[in-house]
Amino acid sequence: MVTPSTLYRRMPDAQQRSRRILVLAAFTGFPLQIIGYTTLVASGLLPQIIWAPLTIALFSATIAGVVGIYGYGQGRIDHRDRLDERQRSTVDQALIVSYGILTTIIVVIAGLLAAYLSFVGTIQLEMGALGPWFIAIGVYVPLLPFAALAWIEPDAPPDDDR
């Protein structure tokens, strides 16, 4: 059985395909859970008894993805002095990619907000609606460099005995 602890330990040797699946799981699980709840359950289209196992599955996917991604980047993003030049170069590339993604998201959201406020009307902010955004920012922004590293690094060549 794969526990978060064993997943964390195995991740440094994970293949790129597995890493990318975990990145997708981490970044889609929680948003799908929130979108599904607000569109299906809160509106009464889907009973909570059916939604509950889906919530557990999506939340588990998010947890597995986050643990796996942190497991892959452990000791690499935050300990540059222990890395060789190729590893440092890959980490730099991951940081560039993650800052690019973050900047793009901020610009897109600001643009959409500006367009909405200009052409549609005002937005009433409530703490209940902002909660998921705070959680998403708190979880995903620190995770971005690790996720970019797990996504971009090619599979390591196998070692040889001689």
Add this chain to the structure above:
Amino acid sequence: MAIPARTSDREVVYNRIPLLRADRGISRSDLAEALGIHYQTVGYIERGEYAPSLHLALRMAAFFALPVEAVFSLEPFERLGAAALLARRARDRG
């Protein structure tokens, strides 16, 4: 065997590290340990997915006691065919 390392579409660096390792009976881990780098980095360089810095390239060449141009090249290395092997054997004997 010559393997190209592409740092971009135009920058291609070929290397003879797998051949030199096989010739000297050195594993990737041995080479990596001697150079103070991760063993996977040796693999990435050999496979042509990472072009080392000049500093690391010089250290690799020094490890094999060869000039850097014998280990890395901007042009593909000539393949070691039967003629080259026979010439080398004759040179070793004579």
